[in-house]
Amino acid sequence: MKTHIAKLSVFTLLFISFSAFGEEILDLEEYLGPTKETIRQIRSEWHSYLTPSQLKIEEETSFSVRMSWNSNGYSSRNCRTNENRKITITAGQMFMLNMLSENQMWLLAGQSEQCFTAYLDHVSDVFSQNSKAVAYNNQLTPMFTPMLFAHRYHGTCKQFSQLPMPQSQWSSLQESFIKASLRMLLSHELGHQVNNHGCKKLTNSESREQEAKADSFAVNLIIKQDPADILGAFALFTFWSVDGAMTSSDEFGNTHPAGLRRLRSALDAVSHELNKGKSSKFYNYLIKNDKLVYFKELVDMLHKKTEALD
Ligand SMILES: [Zn+2]
Numbered sequence: 001m002k003t004h005i006a007k008l009s010v011f012t013l014l015f016i017s018f019s020a021f022g023e024e025i026l027d028l029e030e031y032l033g034p035t036k037e038t039i040r041q042i043r044s045e046w047h048s049y050l051t052p053s054q055l056k057i058e059e060e061t062s063f064s065v066r067m068s069w070n071s072n073g074y075s076s077r078n079c080r081t082n083e084n085r086k087i088t089i090t091a092g093q094m095f096m097l098n099m100l101s102e103n104q105m106w107l108l109a110g111q112s113e114q115c116f117t118a119y120l121d122h123v124s125d126v127f128s129q130n131s132k133a134v135a136y137n138n139q140l141t142p143m144f145t146p147m148l149f150a151h152r153y154h155g156t157c158k159q160f161s162q163l164p165m166p167q168s169q170w171s172s173l174q175e176s177f178i179k180a181s182l183r184m185l186l187s188h189e190l191g192h193q194v195n196n197h198g199c200k201k202l203t204n205s206e207s208r209e210q211e212a213k214a215d216s217f218a219v220n221l222i223i224k225q226d227p228a229d230i231l232g233a234f235a236l237f238t239f240w241s242v243d244g245a246m247t248s249s250d251e252f253g254n255t256h257p258a259g260l261r262r263l264r265s266a267l268d269a270v271s272h273e274l275n276k277g278k279s280s281k282f283y284n285y286l287i288k289n290d291k292l293v294y295f296k297e298l299v300d301m302l303h304k305k306t307e308a309l310d
Contacts, residue, residue, distance in 0.1 A: 028067055028068075028069070028091040028092060028095055029067070029091070031065075031091045031094040031095050031098065032065055032067070032091055035065050035089075035091065035094045035182070036065060038178070038179055038182055039063050039065070039182070039186065041179075042179070042182060042183050042186055043058070043063065043186075045225065046058060046187075046190075046221070049221055049224045049225055050221070053194075054190075054194050057085065057190075057193050057194050058190060058193075058194075060083070060085050061085040061086065061087055061190070061193055062085070062086050062087075063086075063087050063088075063186070064086070064087075064088050064089075065088070065089055065090070065091055065094070066088050066089070066090050066091065067090075067091050068090040068091065068092050068131075068134075069090075069092045069127065069130040069131045069133075069134050069140075070090050070092055070093075070131050071090055071092045071093040071095075071096050071127055071239070071243065072089070072090050072092075072093060073087070073088070073089045073090075073093065073185050073186075073188070073189050074086075074087070074088045074089075074189070075087050075088075075189040075190075075192040075193055075197070075198055076088075076198060077193065077196075077198065077199070079198075079199035082196070085193055087186065087189040087190065087193065089182075089185060089186070089189075092127065092130075092131075093185070093239075094178075094182070095143075096123060096127065096239055097178055097181045097182065097185075097235050097236060097239065098174075098178055099119075099123055099143065099145065099146065100120075100123065100181075100235035100236075100238055100239055101174055101177040101178045101181065101235040102145065102146045102147075102174060103116060103119050103120070103123075103146045103235070103238075104177060104234050104235050104238070105170070105173065105174060105177065106146050106147075106150070106160070109160070109164040110158065110160075110164070111146075111150065111157065111158055111160075112156065112157060112158055114156050114157075115149075115150060115153065115156050115157035115158065118149075118153060118156050118157070119146055119149050120238060120241075120242050121242075122143070122144065122149060123143065123242070124242040124243070125141075126141050126142070126143040127143075129141045147160075176232060177232045177233075177234070177235060178235070179232075180222075180228075180229040180230075180231075180232030180233040180236075181232070181233045181234075181235045181236035181239075183222060183225075183229055183233070184218055184219075184222060184229070184230075184233040184236050185236055187217065187218035187221045187222060188214045188215055188217070188218040189214070190217070190218070190221075191213065191214030191215070191216070191217030191218050191221075192210070192214045194217065195210070195213055195214065195217065197210045197213075197214065202255075204252070204253065204254060204255055205252075207255040207256070208251065208254070208255065208256060208257045211255070211256045211257055212257050212262075212265070215257075215262055215265065215266070216265070216269075219265070219266045219269045220269065223269055223270065223273050223282075226282070227270050227273050227274075227282045228282075228295075230266045230267065230269070230270050231270075231298065231299070231302070233266075234263075234302075237259055237262060237263040237266070238259070239259075240256065240259035240262055240263075241258070241259025241260060241263075242259075243259075244256045244258070244259060245257075245258040245259065246258055246259050246260060246309075247260055247309065247310045248260070248261050248310050258310070260306045260309055260310040261306075261310065263302070263306050264303060264306045264307070264310070267299055267302055267303045267306070268303075270299055271296075271299055271303070274286075274292075274295075274296060274299070
């Protein structure tokens, strides 16, 4: 439960000097090792929260990271025998989650919403350019870190000359956000495995139903472990919004529900957990640390925001 404190303290900002402004990044390879390690941790942490039948499927599934500029998670199995279950995520997706988690942190530290959104566009443009560039053997386009992006687009973005908290605290917070997103992503894919999805040709609306089911599996699993991770995984929800439909009115041609709708369902599940009152471990934790009002406000604020934008 110690990570709650780190996550909740993001608004309690301390100013110290900060010199590195970040740089352009192109190297996907550097995400490989740390991602594999985080996957290993997430899988071992799942063990006490899965039912025996879910755990059996989880253990039969092999997890891997593929070097690719595509940003995706995949879940597959042999449809006849249910063997050969696989969950694959791409290094590109991890790269994106790293950048978007940092973007989320700057928003919490006071960056303008316009800059936050402009950065989402930047990330999404670079990704689509690079996935094409790889296919045609063209040069890759560099992606800026949120810090460097803010310096380049100073009309839109506020300039920060310092990190809003000590470097070590900033890095560990960023790590916990990235892990929360990865946990949500892997739990979603595991949701497809335990529901034996993926072997029938579906209409878009059937597919959206399955996706919502996998989300609901993931959200319930995360809430059992640590409901604050739903907020920590904000980067993944923003990615889902830029990758597919953002609002409910655009989702009809899509295989996935709109990003804002997915986030709202997850926030509803967090509110439901808090409404259980004293029978919820997380509720008791928040009461004990005098964070209940604060956390509820944060959830309500995000919920209202998704409603206003949708
Ligand atoms: Zn899915």
